[in-house]
Each structure stands twice: as C-alpha cells, then as structure tokens.
Amino acid sequence: MLSVHLVPAFQDNYIFCASDGAHGIFIVDPGDPAPVIAFLEERQVRPTAILCTHHHGDHVGGNETLASRYQIPVYGPSQRIPALTRALQAGTHEVEGAAMQVIAVPGHTRDHIAYFFENSLFCGDTLFAAGCGRLFEGTPAQMYHSLQRLAALPTHTQVFCAHEYTLGNLAFAAAVEPDNAAIQARRQETSARRARHLPSIPSRLDLELATNPFLRTRIPAVQNAAHRFDPNCDPNDPIAVFAALRRWKDEF
Structure with missing residues (x-):
C-alpha cells in the first residue's frame, strides 16, 4: 500500500513523498527543494526519483537541486521540465521498478500529465479538491476531457492535488x-x-464526483x-x- 507524506511548500503548495515500500521514495512536484531535503534528512532516507506533472516553477523549482544532491532521475511530460531524464507519454510505465499509469491531462498546460499507482492519483493542477485548474494553455474541451479521464478511475482513488484550495x-x-x-x-x-x-488533502474520487x-x-x-x-x-x-x-x- 502506498504511503504518502505531504510536504508543505510556499503559501499553499503540497509536495508529495510517496513510497510503496519496495521501490523507494518518489518525490512528486518538488517546487522547493528545502522542505523536501529537511523531510528526507529527518527520516534518514534517500529518494528514488522525481515525478513532475507539469513545468510551472512551483512544481519543478527543486528539480535541479534534488537531482544533483541525490543523483536521481527526473520524469515528466516534456523538455520544459528542468533536469528531465525521461519524458513520459500516456500509458503504463515502469518507473524505477514501480508500475504506474501516466494519464495525459492537457488543459492547465498543454502537456500536463497525472500519475496513478497503488490507487493514488497525483494530478498536479488539473483536478483540485472540489475544483480544477485554470486554463493557461489548453481549451475548455481539453480540460473537460482530461477531467473525464480522471473521473473514470476507481471511485475509492485517493486524490493528491498540489494546492490547498479546498x-x-x-x-x-x-x-x-x-x-x-x-x-x-x-x-x-x-x-x-x-x-x-x-x-484537506487527500480527497477521494467518490467525494469529488x-x-x-x-x-x-x-x-x-x-x-x-x-x-x-x-x-x-x-x-x-x-x-x-x-x-x-x-x-x-x-x-x-
């Protein structure tokens, strides 16, 4: 079962440190490296990889520092991700030994992705608790269809969105x-x-529906x-x- 720790950052961001107990710790959307380093050092653990949902600075600002400090790969949707090791397309992938589903969710940005594994959804700024992200690069039709893809996941899915906007x-x-x-x-x-x-995070998909x-x-x-x-x-x-x-x- 996935264990997810919320690491607060900036005014209302959450960075997630997720572990399935077998493949180490995945850092999701580290906009600020300092609280992540503090979290890891307090527990004397090392991360496995960085997972990014989109390129906005409050989600990727810590990539270079963390990737260099821990010598870990960075995954994300496109070359706009700092320190990117591998760009991920929609589909099922093995990421550092862990199987996860990558879901294309354009709308907030044109190349936004979400990660779904161990019944947990990391959706960045696409689906919020009781809301959704602004349309900075995508169209209403794109965001609508992106949200429908997420709504089709199992209703007991834990929803980890990246801001405390609830x-x-x-x-x-x-x-x-x-x-x-x-x-x-x-x-x-x-x-x-x-x-x-x-x-207020995580939410559950049935509650969102x-x-x-x-x-x-x-x-x-x-x-x-x-x-x-x-x-x-x-x-x-x-x-x-x-x-x-x-x-x-x-x-x-």
Missing part, C-alpha cells in the same frame, strides 16, 4: 449547487480540519446554474457547461 473551491461549489447537502457537509468538515491546521461542480456538468442543477451565469451556454452541452463554470470561477 475551502475556496467549496464556496464556489456551494454557489453552483446551494441545495447539495454533500457540499455543505464537506464545507463544515473541511473548515474544521483547516481550523486545526490539518490538510458528489461535490465538485467541474465533474458534475451533466447534473441538471449544475447545468441550470451555468446557464444562469451565461444565458448563451447550452445546458445540454457538458463542454459548454464546463466552460461557463470555469469562467464563473475565474471571476468568483
């Missing part, structure tokens, strides 16, 4: 679906956790809300609904 995302979700009891319950639970300085408006574009209440925000939105077109929701969230 309370803000839930406020938006409640605006979209004010009568959704699951959203209200999740807001209360998450508020209580954050008040105790506990992370029940509360994340960006995964609920075929639900009538969500379709109607998107149409109210943008009367030109076709409520029967899930991509149009997604696009309206994303524009609404950008302004929220």
Whole structure:
C-alpha cells in the first residue's frame, strides 16, 4: 500500500513523498527543494526519483537541486521540465521498478500529465479538491476531457492535488449547487480540519464526483446554474457547461 507524506511548500503548495515500500521514495512536484531535503534528512532516507506533472516553477523549482544532491532521475511530460531524464507519454510505465499509469491531462498546460499507482492519483493542477485548474494553455474541451479521464478511475482513488484550495473551491461549489447537502457537509468538515491546521488533502474520487461542480456538468442543477451565469451556454452541452463554470470561477 502506498504511503504518502505531504510536504508543505510556499503559501499553499503540497509536495508529495510517496513510497510503496519496495521501490523507494518518489518525490512528486518538488517546487522547493528545502522542505523536501529537511523531510528526507529527518527520516534518514534517500529518494528514488522525481515525478513532475507539469513545468510551472512551483512544481519543478527543486528539480535541479534534488537531482544533483541525490543523483536521481527526473520524469515528466516534456523538455520544459528542468533536469528531465525521461519524458513520459500516456500509458503504463515502469518507473524505477514501480508500475504506474501516466494519464495525459492537457488543459492547465498543454502537456500536463497525472500519475496513478497503488490507487493514488497525483494530478498536479488539473483536478483540485472540489475544483480544477485554470486554463493557461489548453481549451475548455481539453480540460473537460482530461477531467473525464480522471473521473473514470476507481471511485475509492485517493486524490493528491498540489494546492490547498479546498475551502475556496467549496464556496464556489456551494454557489453552483446551494441545495447539495454533500457540499455543505464537506464545507463544515473541511473548515474544521483547516481550523486545526490539518490538510484537506487527500480527497477521494467518490467525494469529488458528489461535490465538485467541474465533474458534475451533466447534473441538471449544475447545468441550470451555468446557464444562469451565461444565458448563451447550452445546458445540454457538458463542454459548454464546463466552460461557463470555469469562467464563473475565474471571476468568483
């Protein structure tokens, strides 16, 4: 079973140190090397590899320092990843002995990928707890289809997203679906956790399917809300609904 440690970085980032007990420690999206080094030295362990979901600096800023210090390879989606050893395409790969599924999820960036192994999903800035990433390079259609690929994973999948945005995302979700009891319950639970300085990550895919408006574009209440925000939105077109929701969230 995968053991995942959250390493806080910057204001609201999470770096993940994941181990299946057999293939060492994989560092996921190390934007800042310092807290990762502190975590590894405190436990007197050495990492196996770095896994990157996309090229933004708050996800790859520690690559060169960590790769040099520990002499480990760096995996990611493209040559835009600093210190890249091997670019990964969508499909099943053996990465330093560990089998994992790489999922293409363009939208936030054009070459964003996610990693799925041991029933855990590391999705960078594509799927957030109760939300999704902004569209910096991709189109609404690309992001919609990327989210659908993630939504098709087993419902018990643990979702490790890279930012602590959950309370803000839930406020938006409640605006979209004010009568959704699951959203209200999740807001209360998450508020209580954050008040105790506990992370809201990981989420679970079944919880996302029940509360994340960006995964609920075929639900009538969500379709109607998107149409109210943008009367030109076709409520029967899930991509149009997604696009309206994303524009609404950008302004929220």
